[in-house]
Amino acid sequence: MLGKEMFTTLLRYHREVDQQLLDLARALPESALDEEMPGTGRSIRAMFWHMADTDWSWLSFLETRSSEEGEFDLAANETDLAVIGENLDRQAANLQAWLESQSEVELQDEIHTVWNDQPVQIFPWQALLHLMAHGQQHRAELAAALTTHGKSPGNIDLLMHL
Amino acid sequence: MLGKAMFTSMVDYHGKANERLLELAATLPDEVLDESIGDSGRSMRLTFRHMAATDHRWRIFLETHKRSWEEGSDDEAGSIAEISSLQSAETAALAAWLEQQTEDDLLQAVEIVWDGETYTMAPWHGLMQLLLHGQQHRAELALALTHFGKSPNDLDYIMYV
Numbered sequence: 001m002l003g004k005e006m007f008t009t010l011l012r013y014h015r016e017v018d019q020q021l022l023d024l025a026r027a028l029p030e031s032a033l034d035e036e037m038p039g040t041g042r043s044i045r046a047m048f049w050h051m052a053d054t055d056w057s058w059l060s061f062l063e064t065r066s067s068e069e070g071e072f073d074l075a076a077n078e079t080d081l082a083v084i085g086e087n088l089d090r091q092a093a094n095l096q097a098w099l100e101s102q103s104e105v106e107l108q109d110e111i112h113t114v115w116n117d118q119p120v121q122i123f124p125w126q127a128l129l130h131l132m133a134h135g136q137q138h139r140a141e142l143a144a145a146l147t148t149h150g151k152s153p154g155n156i157d158l159l160m161h162l
Numbered sequence: 163m164l165g166k167a168m169f170t171s172m173v174d175y176h177g178k179a180n181e182r183l184l185e186l187a188a189t190l191p192d193e194v195l196d197e198s199i200g201d202s203g204r205s206m207r208l209t210f211r212h213m214a215a216t217d218h219r220w221r222i223f224l225e226t227h228k229r230s231w232e233e234g235s236d237d238e239a240g241s242i243a244e245i246s247s248l249q250s251a252e253t254a255a256l257a258a259w260l261e262q263q264t265e266d267d268l269l270q271a272v273e274i275v276w277d278g279e280t281y282t283m284a285p286w287h288g289l290m291q292l293l294l295h296g297q298q299h300r301a302e303l304a305l306a307l308t309h310f311g312k313s314p315n316d317l318d319y320i321m322y323v
Contacts, residue, residue, distance in 0.1 A: 002166070002268055005165075005286075108167075134318060137301040137318075139298070140300075140301030144305065157298075
């Protein structure tokens, strides 16, 4: 059952590294958290919020198999990094619980939905893989910003988390 | 065969996203390509070279179950066209290796000696490490390209499915 084992490992990695970066961000002054990270259009604080929102949004899709979203329970103007971090960790825990409930067959069910008025076919595993790759991209941006502020996370390779 | 399908899809994405960034980098002057990216310790050119060299080393490990760090140097930069050719060849070789593997092959743990220590690792661990390593460096390169007016726009996996 390679697929399930791979996603279980990836989700654990996703959760652990997000929290590692959050721990480092908590040591920064407010001004550094709100400074725009060049090229991203977001600050460190806003990036963590975006990651929590994205995890929540895709989990909602995976659970309901519908692109109609409910309401994200983290206020758009939330600035407390502890609250944002707690939400991010909760989304990851919920994703882990959802994955645990899925069989490899269910992960390969074709979902038919509508995005931006266009019919779309997608497999749950593709959505999950997208979520993992999305997290990795933003972790790299956060790691670069933290390093600029003297808080390098060091090596965040998957190998360090096996 | 979910695991094999996922890795096949990710290797395809890895190759296409790398190509996209290399095409944009090819339009930049040499002095920009050799400027250090933030605090990463590498220029764009060296980051691309590092990615191709890392892909090579991991592929050799996957094929032989032996570490081969001496093959391929991160410092032999070359032109973007040369690096692009190396990267394309590596991705094609990786895809060909993957094509030959069964899910059981990918799960079968192997021992590797690393700096005098023996570790046990499944091939899929090495493959996923290679893919996430690429994703991390693509994010750094995308920031640098954006800084120089060559944003790759959305690089999300879902855009390549």
